[in-house]
Amino acid sequence: MILSLSPTDTFDRAKMNDLIKRRFFYDISFAIYGGITGQYDFGPMGCDLVDNMLAEWQKHFVIQERMLKVNCSILTSEVVLKASGHVDKFADYMVKDVKTGECFRLDHLIKQHFEKKLSEKKTSQEERETINRKITLLDGMTMEEMDRIVKQYDMKSPLTGNDLSDAMEFNLMFPIYIGPSGNLKGYLRPETAQGIFVNFKRLLEYNQGKLPFACAQVGNAYRNEISPRSGLLRVREFTMAEIEHFCDPDDKTHNKFDQVANTEMMLYSACAQMDGESPRKMTISEAVRGGLVANETLGYYMARIQQYLLKIGINPKKLRFRQHLNNEMAHYACDCWDAECLTSYGWIECVGCADRSAYDLSQHTKGSGVKLCIERPLKEPKMVESFIAVPDKGAIGKAFKKDAKAVQEALAALSNEDAEKMDKALTETGEYDLNGYKLTRAMIPSFKREQKKVHVEEVIPSVIEPSFGIGRVFYSLLEHSFRVREDDDKRTFFSLPAVVAPIKVSVLPLSNKQEFVPFTTKLADALTELNLLVRVDDSTGSIGRRYARTDEIAIPFGVTVDFDTVNNVPHTVTLRERDSTEQVRIPIDDVPLTVKKLADGKIQWKEVTDKWPRFIAQETTK
């Protein structure tokens, strides 16, 4: 949900986009061929920034929490996405221009129409109130409700003024036909999560059968958006980083919760939203103990998400966690919070964090006939009654041949309830559809009831899912770190933390005199040896102008080789910090390790200015 709250500061989006394009952070794909909306190519700067964000993500989540990791196919067979519910329900509503065929996303069209009405002087106060009420309810409306609004307000195509078609559903997945015969239908995955769920059994084995454990996956996902706008915020191809934390449904405590308990967070509860109140700051411990956040594990991840976002440079004043309203939340979810960042487009959902209960594993258990559950020891053994289908194996083998085994397994996995249903259906209609296999009474001649003493119970784990839209975090980070120098409004730059900055250090000879070359080369090589990405700029142009160029691409530290470097022993250079533009004079041999420590966040700039003498130079781009 994007609320129409404007940021309070004077952010100039056009100015930032100019810098992004000019220094190739990213740009529209296939631009020399006219480009495609909703797709972007990342240039050297954007690419490294994303890679560094993801490397930090790996450290913060996968390594620190000792998570498992998978990398699954993007081409996904239809049966998987049928079970997950995507084939039937992963759709947006749209209308078409009846003459040109142009498609519009229904909720966007309505919102745009209403916003235009609100901006017109002639709209009465009463109308305004009605419209505002409808805008608030838009996210939870059915297609029929929206369709009625379109007709009631006689909305037309905003491009041509032509009539619009009735509303229709449009499934957002890209279909794919696998193999030369084209018989095997699949889709490009719309999220990375399903790959983890279908591998649950192996992952559980890998974790020696124990809960809780978490598994992460980073990779592309695809959604065939109806009319992508808003730059990187709505695209057809994007990178996700998802974690599925599997835990006992009756024990959602987290053994590291104490470590984050005092984290202060800005929480915007569902109640506060409904009552028109503001978000409230509180510790995650207060939120969990007070019952606002459903459980410790969910709260733990919310705190860890916040820590990560702040570490990479998200502005804490422009970050909040918003709880989903009841009508927004999937029916199976217990609780769901979105980490939202404030941008010039309003508050943007960047990370979702949901307790999805047992939904996903239950669906794939049903879909595949393979039990995705754990066995939990009972305190005391108990007697249970099972209602079991007794198949005629010969008949099933004959009917289903190589699929017979799958049918047998699905029969063995039937719940009592489903077995009762099957018995009833076979008696009444003579047929039953089991995962697409048509069973007849001849195949299942009888059912039996059995009493069994059991020592374990089968439990489907709950899933807590933090899900990062990396492109949205990336874009918010750029807005949050975009700066204009106070003394020169043409000098724009990104104040990215060193840990994610694409290039860590620049090496600039004062001029292109030959005598500087050996020093520049040796220093750049020594920095590269420490796996630091270095930018040597030996182009002509004043040193100030070249610093401005390195600032633009967020290089946090800059070294200048000058005449003092050449003439004095020990050889020294200047080292400059981007945000403060402060400089020190430092022996050239101390530079590599100092910059390495700064880049890794092991020391702060203040420690450098405390240790080495300040170097004062006027910085001019003239």
Add this chain to the structure above:
Amino acid sequence: MILSLSPTDTFDRAKMNDLIKRRFFYDISFAIYGGITGQYDFGPMGCDLVDNMLAEWQKHFVIQERMLKVNCSILTSEVVLKASGHVDKFADYMVKDVKTGECFRLDHLIKQHFEKKLSEKKTSQEERETINRKITLLDGMTMEEMDRIVKQYDMKSPLTGNDLSDAMEFNLMFPIYIGPSGNLKGYLRPETAQGIFVNFKRLLEYNQGKLPFACAQVGNAYRNEISPRSGLLRVREFTMAEIEHFCDPDDKTHNKFDQVANTEMMLYSACAQMDGESPRKMTISEAVRGGLVANETLGYYMARIQQYLLKIGINPKKLRFRQHLNNEMAHYACDCWDAECLTSYGWIECVGCADRSAYDLSQHTKGSGVKLCIERPLKEPKMVESFIAVPDKGAIGKAFKKDAKAVQEALAALSNEDAEKMDKALTETGEYDLNGYKLTRAMIPSFKREQKKVHVEEVIPSVIEPSFGIGRVFYSLLEHSFRVREDDDKRTFFSLPAVVAPIKVSVLPLSNKQEFVPFTTKLADALTELNLLVRVDDSTGSIGRRYARTDEIAIPFGVTVDFDTVNNVPHTVTLRERDSTEQVRIPIDDVPLTVKKLADGKIQWKEVTDKWPRFIAQETTK
């Protein structure tokens, strides 16, 4: 080209595959739903191994060579792949079973048929010779030639014995329809290279207009294989790591060639292959100076590719560089060498390294009308005659509206030759098709000849392309590092170098006694703090059994907390190396940094055994 040379050692593929599956390095995708051939999911071990291989690749190439990097769209519009030649030519030949519709790749079918014939006793010596000659020529045959062979030998479907259809082409790209109207056709990219070429202009600007420079891209590519077999070696979805090195076509020297000049390489020249000779070992310098390898830059990358492969653990005795034969090489390439690894499937192409000349940039210049070239200063200015279309701007504006600018640009970019062609066509037929725009004489009323003094010439850079099939390198690496313990043939493991091993260190308490816990926890946390992936195994089972389990997943170092740890001050633990199974006794506080250095390759195991006392313990899995 896969030669049918068997490896000389006694490698047991079934044994390795059992380990790969059991410890979830990778397995077939969507297995609980029956799986899809040609697609694989990577589990925690496979995923980390690939990630570590790619991290090392980034260091070795991108950081060390200061390359640019891009990350481009996988959904690619048709016009791009039309220009690159993929829409028309990226196809394999196949035949269908006329009754079942089953598809077979034509060359594989013929080869399989021939191999069967060779294995039959009744086949005469003369027939054998004919068949062997045909197998050698197979890679270079046209579809018609192969079709004749199928008919001549009366080949049938190997599955059913049914008749086969005539041979047909099958384009290997997956088509995609972008947007809700389905009008915009695209494909999943079949390689990552095109994204770099279409961004050439921006990358050149980013590099301040200077050559040479290189740009890398790592990402997925897709090929709709006709009948994928051979496990990871032929799949529909795979990761590539490609480098495009742009250089002056008249200067293919490399300023760091001296650093690799003495690298010894096993080279299998086209001549040696034709003459039935063996590969020859020589230095890359000899190969370039002698003209066998076309130029320094190509040679430089071949040496760097070898360095990389050896660093991650490829067996030098199972690595060679094979030159493409003339009939194998694309018509535009000057020279092309494949790094091949010997596996149980024969010699496998893992990395290609080609001089593609100006082909790609020329094609996209023609396709887009945007000049992808550099301006090179002439030693002396010269007079050139241009033949220029003089358009009626009004007529063009009226006809093409928002595309008028693109048409004007395409007209301005016309070569003299194309302008002559256009003039002729407009005179003869009144029409000319320019990149899909239909031009008429009214739009181009005249042409003119102009003499101009020029100081620069436009030159299309040459491209040297190292292209890594990451999955194939990964698979070869697994085969090359698979080991069986001499004293126990049930104990199998992977001898991966620490730098790419998924998990760097295990921590094992001697038993699950409570007194070990504080030591285990503290040590694991200290190791994690250094961003080392740690595996704690506190399950029951003898220490030897648990070591065997950590060996299986290639953990290079293992720490055991035992009674001496608890009872003696300073607290010491044992540290074990996987391949030698040697152990030392070392103070617990020295473990984290020592392991960190070992894992980063900063110290070798011998330095550890020199420094700390040997710990002798019988390792038993009983």
